[in-house]
Amino acid sequence: MTVGRFSGRLSWRPNIAGLVTMAVCGLVWETAIQIGILHYQYLPAPSAIVLGAGELAASGELVAATLHTLESVFLGWAIAVAAGVSFGLLLGSSPLLRRYSMATIEVLRPMPAIAFVPVALLLFGFSIQTELMVIILPSLWPVLINTMGGLMGVHARLGDVGRTFRLSRAAILYKVFVPAATPAIMVGVRISLTLAVVLAVLAEMVGNPEGLGYAVVSQQQALRPDLMFVYVAVIGLLGLALNALLVGVVSASFPAASAELKGPRS
Amino acid sequence: MAGGETTGQQQRDFVFSCRSVSLKLPYQGGTRWILADISFDIHRGELFTIVGPSGTGKTTLIRVLGGLTPCTSGSVRINGQEIAGPPEGVIIVFQDYSHALLQWRTVFRNVALGIEGRVAASELRSQVLAALRLVGLEKNADDYPWQLSGGMQQRVQIARALAVRPAVLLMDEPFAALDAMTKASLQDELLRVKQETGCSIVFITHDIEEAVYLGDRIAVINGSPGRIERTFDITLPKPRNQIITRQLTEFLKFRYAVHQAIAGMIR
Numbered sequence: 001m002t003v004g005r006f007s008g009r010l011s012w013r014p015n016i017a018g019l020v021t022m023a024v025c026g027l028v029w030e031t032a033i034q035i036g037i038l039h040y041q042y043l044p045a046p047s048a049i050v051l052g053a054g055e056l057a058a059s060g061e062l063v064a065a066t067l068h069t070l071e072s073v074f075l076g077w078a079i080a081v082a083a084g085v086s087f088g089l090l091l092g093s094s095p096l097l098r099r100y101s102m103a104t105i106e107v108l109r110p111m112p113a114i115a116f117v118p119v120a121l122l123l124f125g126f127s128i129q130t131e132l133m134v135i136i137l138p139s140l141w142p143v144l145i146n147t148m149g150g151l152m153g154v155h156a157r158l159g160d161v162g163r164t165f166r167l168s169r170a171a172i173l174y175k176v177f178v179p180a181a182t183p184a185i186m187v188g189v190r191i192s193l194t195l196a197v198v199l200a201v202l203a204e205m206v207g208n209p210e211g212l213g214y215a216v217v218s219q220q221q222a223l224r225p226d227l228m229f230v231y232v233a234v235i236g237l238l239g240l241a242l243n244a245l246l247v248g249v250v251s252a253s254f255p256a257a258s259a260e261l262k263g264p265r266s
Numbered sequence: 267m268a269g270g271e272t273t274g275q276q277q278r279d280f281v282f283s284c285r286s287v288s289l290k291l292p293y294q295g296g297t298r299w300i301l302a303d304i305s306f307d308i309h310r311g312e313l314f315t316i317v318g319p320s321g322t323g324k325t326t327l328i329r330v331l332g333g334l335t336p337c338t339s340g341s342v343r344i345n346g347q348e349i350a351g352p353p354e355g356v357i358i359v360f361q362d363y364s365h366a367l368l369q370w371r372t373v374f375r376n377v378a379l380g381i382e383g384r385v386a387a388s389e390l391r392s393q394v395l396a397a398l399r400l401v402g403l404e405k406n407a408d409d410y411p412w413q414l415s416g417g418m419q420q421r422v423q424i425a426r427a428l429a430v431r432p433a434v435l436l437m438d439e440p441f442a443a444l445d446a447m448t449k450a451s452l453q454d455e456l457l458r459v460k461q462e463t464g465c466s467i468v469f470i471t472h473d474i475e476e477a478v479y480l481g482d483r484i485a486v487i488n489g490s491p492g493r494i495e496r497t498f499d500i501t502l503p504k505p506r507n508q509i510i511t512r513q514l515t516e517f518l519k520f521r522y523a524v525h526q527a528i529a530g531m532i533r
Contacts, residue, residue, distance in 0.1 A: 157365040164358040165380035
């Protein structure tokens, strides 16, 4: 039959055309600086950045900063996902709770993350707690809203099916509604991870003096743009890698769900 | 108590007993009567078809029988007991199989839904496989529903109902979304399954020929609110055959009579 559409396996095909574009951009940048078309005091050439990366990797600073940021991202994201899924499940299954809480959520949700920094600083000082608070609060919402919305969007027929088989309310929730809402929950989990990386870097720039975010700022103040650009690039690659990792894990754990998202066969 | 004997009598003869069942639902600020004064009995082991045009409360009636929607007045008894919520051994098979199946579960695990955690693992396996064999899907146990055709998906839903070994199947226009050929083969499969399992079936349809072909008895429902105006005993010989039965003079006679009953009420 049509098992050909089954896409549980990860395939890795390098995107040659995309890589060529990147290489050309890098080459144009390098050339423009070498022949002096681009002339800013603190804009390094790609070659200088590559050399800087070697320097930072050798000294161990790059690894230490990356590990710190990774740790904060994972910790903050894990807490945000746990809290977001829990509250999302509660709100998604109780109209009463929704009636009492949605107004508060709609006020809190659009608050910009940066507004929490002074609050967190006052509460926790320049610490990992400040960083976690800045990560967790904003990255909680995508998980919560998508979990709640996913649960509310499950077709009513599935509830009827659970009832006609005399499943308990709890069994209907965990056997029927939660799996049916999993694709939506995963969307929230993914948005939240991307957000957590951005927020960790932000918190490190202004709150907790550690990790990649602080490294960017301190290299800027040390007037080492080549090293600053190394950290900027590493932050970009980190976001890319974490997202790819999550997509891989999700499609390996929920082959049916991800295939279903691509639409039914007939 | 004098009533005790009547109940015992009912238990032998009838699975379902509806008396003056009426139902109103909230509608645009007010309420609207969906069903009015519905009374009928369903005999043990019979295939009872309810036929009528759309908008006459057929689906609502099956939800009442299945305990998903309580009636406003009247009584629905199963084996002599007033129903409160979905009764044991009564399973609804829904029309929209794609929404009714758990798309993230394999066929096997879909069919296991009603018995998992309720029977031992080895028994679960044999019960699920037996149900799949009844509908000819034993080879598709490891497929996902979205990999199957519409007719096969509806077979999965029927197997899932059969796996709990129900006393009654309530089928809500189960073949309405299928093409004519698939529909015919599923009709015959249903008759065979009923033969093999001995369960009672309430079958709702808007297809008069289907109602006559399948039914031991037909109730005609019509109007808004829906009322059951007539019932027919279908005395066609069994086993029924798609070609031979449908050519019988009696078949055409029943078809005509049901048609007239519906048309008469529309006027």
